[in-house]
Amino acid sequence: MLETQAKAIVIGGSSGALDALGVILPALPRGFLVPLAIVLHVPPSKPNGLVDLFRATASLAVKEAEDKEPLAPGTVYVACPSYHLLVERGGYFSLSVDEPVHFSRPAIDVLFESAADAYGRSLAGVLLSGANEDGALGLSRILAAGGSTVVQDPNTASARQMPEAALRDGLAHRVLPPRDIAPYLVHFAAEHFAPGKSPVKEHG
């Protein structure tokens, strides 16, 4: 079950997000001890080539997130096509085939909201380039639960709609270009919460 200090990072994006991740993931050092879960909108028919793509450049372990799999430190989990990816309070993933959200399955909101429930202020959410408004609601849940939020600077995004929707709603602690996101996450991973202030985790 979860340590009280366990943290997690969730990342979402669609169009243009691969470019940003191509900058972010390689810049996360070996020894980075926080799990990351990524939802990207991909066409349902395509096999999940994202894992191979990320493996080629990341120094962290990369794999597809599996149903009921515990989140392990320093691992990058990629949502598989056609299923929503959710984080349970026990610190493990679930999949679902519930209706698409924002025409997407997996949807960023679904991952972000469930992770906010599970990790509270020990969660960082990163919303990248994209061409619809998925993720804004999820980011607001992360914020409400006390987590940290980062939105890609729309000026660096090839599709502005997704980051702009989040900024319009005032949901970002930080607005950063891709090259500054990994350093932010490294800082987030190293940060110690004051004793007694760490979030309480319910067990599965």
Next chain:
Amino acid sequence: MDAEVTLDRAETGEFGDFLEAIFERYHYDFRHYAEASLRRRLAAALAHFGYHELSELRARVLGDREVFTELLRFLTVQVSDLFRDPSYYRALREHVVPVLKTYPSLKIWVAGCATGEEAYSLAILLREEGLLERTQIYATDIHPESLRVAEEGVYALDRLARFSENYLLAGGRASLADYYVARYASAVLDRSLKRSILFADHSLATDSVFAETQLVSCRNVLIYFERALQDRAIGVLHDSLCRRGFLGLGSKESLRFSTHAVSFAEFLPDVRIYQRR
């Protein structure tokens, strides 16, 4: 799904109490469902009923069985297609059907059939393989309204393009149009398919085995359960299968973490078809 209404973290105890109360009142057991997606669906139900607090919904649901029936629509998942995941059906046709042909009669169980798409897909496949006449398909679900829709075998016509594409990718030998007639905006499936299917109420969370079967298909059901309930359900599926019987799961489900894994061989791992030892 409308997720504007959310159940916040403080409501954990209330959430558990709600599920407990439903179990006591109606004997539907959601207590060991995976919580995150259940919370999402419950939040959508709150929005639908126009409530902000779980306690308000709880009072309505416990006081009125019809409201509970309406709530069930949210708590259960009813998304499927004819021949969803064509590679699964193609594998059944190419590798499982030859074994099924060695039995003089067949019983097949579709566990968690929702609105019937999977059961009808199997019926079509078995008819094309000359097996339907000697097959009894049991298709079960916990949701009465889904079973009613399944029984009707009528689907929106605009879904048929995708169904047809799936059917062909699944190795269909004819045209899907041979199995339905279009009526206004609906496709009415061939009534004769239904003669081989018995739709019935059954819960993998609370009920037990009811027949000995040669094939159980249980797709995208286990993902909604916590691991302990997954194990219970797989135990029921296992006990239903004859020796060398087949178990088909969803494309992202596996027996790897189950205590029952040793009781099965990985028959076709790529499409998650297992064989009881």
